[in-house]
Amino acid sequence: MSHHHPVSRPADFSERALAFAADYALFAAAWVLILKALDRDLPVLLNEKGTVVIAFLAALFIVYQAFFSCDGRVTVGKRLLGLRVADAEGEPLDFGTAITRSLSYLPSSILTLGFFWALIDPKGRTWHDLAAGSLVLSDRPAGGARGAAVSLAAGTLVVAFALAAGWNGIWEPRYLKLMTVAHAKAGLVEVQTLQASYHQRNGRYAGSLYALAEVSLDPRAFLRDMAVLYEIKSFRFKADKTSYVVVTRARDVDSTLVAISEP
Numbered sequence: 001m002s003h004h005h006p007v008s009r010p011a012d013f014s015e016r017a018l019a020f021a022a023d024y025a026l027f028a029a030a031w032v033l034i035l036k037a038l039d040r041d042l043p044v045l046l047n048e049k050g051t052v053v054i055a056f057l058a059a060l061f062i063v064y065q066a067f068f069s070c071d072g073r074v075t076v077g078k079r080l081l082g083l084r085v086a087d088a089e090g091e092p093l094d095f096g097t098a099i100t101r102s103l104s105y106l107p108s109s110i111l112t113l114g115f116f117w118a119l120i121d122p123k124g125r126t127w128h129d130l131a132a133g134s135l136v137l138s139d140r141p142a143g144g145a146r147g148a149a150v151s152l153a154a155g156t157l158v159v160a161f162a163l164a165a166g167w168n169g170i171w172e173p174r175y176l177k178l179m180t181v182a183h184a185k186a187g188l189v190e191v192q193t194l195q196a197s198y199h200q201r202n203g204r205y206a207g208s209l210y211a212l213a214e215v216s217l218d219p220r221a222f223l224r225d226m227a228v229l230y231e232i233k234s235f236r237f238k239a240d241k242t243s244y245v246v247v248t249r250a251r252d253v254d255s256t257l258v259a260i261s262e263p
Contacts (some may be wrong), residue, residue, distance in 0.1 A: 008121050009138055010138070012138070012151075016081075019077035022081075023075045030057060046209075048053035069102065071093075084136070085137075098132070100131060114126050173253065183250075184229050184248075187226070188258060189262040190225075192208070195246075204239065208224060229251060231248065234249040243262055
């Protein structure tokens with residue numbers, strides 16, 4: 001059955017980017033809401049349940065994209081931007097082809113190269129379009145105030161994506177390393193305080209974490225805090241009546257060596 005459309009042109013990259021972002025935002029919001037429903041105290045980004053939810057939503061996203069890319073249906077994002085997925089003749093995809101297209105999001109996601117391929121393809125096709133023989137078409141006129149607004153919004157989105165990628169891939173690991181090591185060094189102040197208490201009580205400095213735990217207000221909490229900040233098995237003590245050296249490794253990616261001593 002033929003579908004008549006008054007305008008049929010390849011969608012601009014900016015239109016596709018915004019449509020995809022809208023669809024992605026729906027699933028990102030669902031991820032946060034599901035995690036909070038499972039456990040309000042869970043960190044949103046870093047936990048085992050979060051990984052399971054991500055895998056589930058990723059599979060659901062592929063099904064969502066397939067179902068709403070065939071038989072004349074469109075996703076929420078494409079509906080907002082006036083886009084549709086079609087075959088080479090401009091007709092709706094069948095479900096099998098739509099599944100192939102959605103599964104091909106996986107290779108397209110490698111460094112997002114498959115998505116950005118639309119910038120150089122003459123018909124604005126991505127890798128998943130090429131795999132399925134599909135096109136993303138717009139039923140709205142190009143240019144004008146709408147075109148300028150879409151281009152501006154998409155440009156902002158790309159910049160935000162680049163900054164997020166830079167943060168996740170470059171700056172965040174460095175920041176986390178610096179903060180982890182800083183917290184580990186600060187935690188050694190507690191070790192220093194407990195060593196002073198142990199020395200006052202026993203006439204010598206402690207030679208293990210467990211000995212220090214004995215003079216803490218809450219031994220279990222002390223050992224738990226130490227396990228959070230340091231690699232417990234890396235602790236090395238050298239102690240006698242007049243001096244001590246405590247060496248261990250912080251829980252950063254490089255297992256940075258930290259130490260404290262007296263005098």
